[in-house]
Amino acid sequence: MTIPSESTGRQSERERTQNKMKLIDLNSLGGIGANSTYVQIGSFNILVDAGLNPKELGYAAMPDFSPIEDIEMDLIVLTHCHLDHLGSLPVASAHNPDAPVITSIPNVSLAPRMLRNSINVMKRQREEHGITDYPLFLHRDVVELSKRLTAQRYGRGEIYTKGTDKIEVILHSSGHVAGAAAVEFIHQGRRIVFSGDVLFENQRTLPGAKLPQGEIDTLILETTRGAKARVPGTSRKHEVDRLIEQVNTILQRDGSCLIPVFALGRMQELFKIIYEARNNGRIPRSPVYAAGLGMDICNYFHKIHERTKLIDFSFKMMEKLNVRSPDLNMKPGRDLARKGIYIVSSGMMVQHTPSYKIAAALLPHANNGLCFVGYCDADTPGGKLLAEKETGSFFFETLDYLAPIRASVDRFDLSGHADREELTDYAQQTNARNIVLTHGDPEARNWFEATLNESMPDTNVLDPEPLVEYTL
Ligand SMILES: [Zn+2]
Ligand SMILES: [Zn+2]
Structure with a gap:
């Protein structure tokens, strides 16, 4: 009225x-x-x-x-x-x-x-x-x-x-x-x-x-x-399928896959996507590493699910996925000692965060891959890497490290x-x-x-x- x-x-x-x-x-x-x-x-x-x-x-x-x-x-x-x-x-x-x-x-x-x-x-x-x-x-x-x-x-x-x-x-x-x-x-x-x-x-x-x-x-x-x-023919489901295929490609070539995520919501959704893809045989079994606030948010989501069913997320899934904490004492340019899927914040690869550090280790090695899944502001390291990936190198300012870009860098629209x-x-x-x-x-x-x-x-x-x- x-x-x-x-x-x-x-x-x-x-x-x-x-x-x-x-x-x-x-x-x-x-x-x-x-x-x-x-x-x-x-x-x-x-x-x-x-x-x-x-x-x-x-x-x-x-x-x-x-x-x-x-x-x-x-x-x-x-x-x-x-x-x-x-x-x-x-x-x-x-x-x-x-x-x-x-x-x-x-x-x-x-x-x-x-x-x-x-x-x-x-x-x-x-x-x-x-x-x-x-x-x-x-x-x-x-x-x-x-x-x-x-x-x-x-x-x-x-x-x-x-x-x-x-x-x-x-x-x-x-x-x-x-x-x-x-x-x-x-x-x-x-x-x-x-x-x-x-x-x-x-x-x-x-x-x-x-x-x-x-x-x-x-x-x-x-x-x-x-x-x-809107890009004709694309949908969220289409983007999720494309992401799973790329994760599979990276793991099949014996690389590590970094997925920078926001702690609230996106990290938990990625766990579910990876869990389901693994159960359906679309990606091989591979260790999953995750760090930061998002892991604690998983506990909150589990409780909210138990109480309200407003979120479809259970801690049982996390246990089955066997999510581990990554060792974050890596050196820029030196490939990750443990291969796997790294689902870590921040989503825009902001300095001083796990995704920034892991990217600096993983980027110079051709078997690895980076998959961005959310919004990246143009002024953030994530936004800059996406814009500059064709130039062949990326400067990690706070690590004072110029990395050659040999890993794949892709973007999936899970906005x-x-x-x-x-x-x-x-x-x-x-x-x-x-x-x-x-x-x-x-x-x-x-x-x-x-x-x-x-x-x-x-x-x-x-x-x-x-x-x-x-x-x-
Ligand atoms: Zn919002
Ligand atoms: Zn907002």
């Missing part, structure tokens, strides 16, 4: 003002960045997500909360536990100690775990790079935040009241990663939906998104893949984001009066803006300037 249009003349000026919503995008540097959006809906002040910009350091990585400094939040919503949505939540929550932080059941356990890891990373960066802002919060802030986390089931509405005003909040599963949610607000019949990060296709460990259907008044839409057209065609199809069926673009680089947003303006001529498509207040 949408509010009556102004032309009906039946709605008083007062009612219309009450029904207006205000929105400020607090991601000051734009792009994917530090996600955080403030909305005022009726009398409710609401913050959706409070992330950290993965490309920045120190306070520069935070959203700019200055426009809402003097506003007390009534509700905070966390869509999912990637740090670009979660990373500054302890700071935002500490400023609004009375606001419940509404999130999905899996996120109630995953968020504190991811934040504790983030503190440790910040402390290390403080020492290594002298970033005195770090850590941006402490373990006790995470403890305080944990007390305010309010679990809500997918698809079930909860009503919040403020004086005589009421708002209904509904979380919808958005695929993407374990615990991910789109959030719907219903206020005086007006439906406002934040898509969050969305994946419609099923992953091996997680079903695809079930976003709210029917007419929506205002849709805040992620645009991550807006600059990339956690819906493609732009799926998202525009979804947007069209909502028949939204307003669509607000978020979570995308300028090129990606431009494509959505042009495409939606053409296909939905009656819709107000807004690519908001950061820190500017809009009334919708």
Whole structure:
């Protein structure tokens, strides 16, 4: 249901003002960045997500909360536990100690775990790079935040009241990663939906998104893949098949295979893919090595599976796969002593991580292979290696090592984001009066803006300037 249009003349000026919503995008540097959006809906002040910009350091990585400094939040919503949505939540929550932080059941356990890891990373960066802002919060802030986390089931509405005003909040599963949610607000019949990060296709460990259907008044839409057209004939399944074939090729030529992964979600999915491929005889039995935060996340996934069945992941599978810890005292250029499949973070092969070190050992040897399976920012070592692989060499800056590229380097599109065609199809069926673009680089947003303006001529498509207040 949408509010009556102004032309009906039946709605008083007062009612219309009450029904207006205000929105400020607090991601000051734009792009994917530090996600955080403030909305005022009726009398409710609401913050959706409070992330950290993965490309920045120190306070520069935070959203700019200055426009809402003097506003007390009534509700905070966390869509999912990637740090670009979660990373500054302890700071935002500490400023609004009375606001419940509404999130999905899996996120109630995953968020504190991811934040504790983030503190440790910040402390290390403080020492290594002298970033005195770090850590941006402490373990006790995470403890305080944990007390305010309010679990809500997918698809079930909860009503919040403020004086005589009421708002209904509904979380919808958005695929993407374990615990991910789109959030719907219903206020005086007006439906406002934040898509969050969305994946419609099923992953091996997680079903695809079930976003709210029917007419929506205002849709805040992620645009991550807006600059990339769908390649005809490709699908997630096709990419998984291609990956399995490549892993098989590498193992058959007696090489080691490095798969850099994100700790939350992708590592666990890769275990499942390798486990199933091995059981089906598509790859030979070979040792599997894994390290870091992702291994601990496996324990969390197992528990969430036991309690909620929202994730398809079991520790029994890990035992059967016999996952081992790799010896990380390798030397750049000297081939790995133990051959096998290395499923390690970070996904973008960031310096000082296991994937960076292992790549420096494995790259100069032709029987080995690197398989990238997720998003690699162009400024990260992973992104640079993919861009420069034809040049024949790659410089590992922090190891001061120039590696000849003799191993195979390939990329497989197991993105956690819906493609732009799926998202525009979804947007069209909502028949939204307003669509607000978020979570995308300028090129990606431009494509959505042009495409939606053409296909939905009656819709107000807004690519908001950061820190500017809009009334919708
Ligand atoms: Zn995400
Ligand atoms: Zn994101």
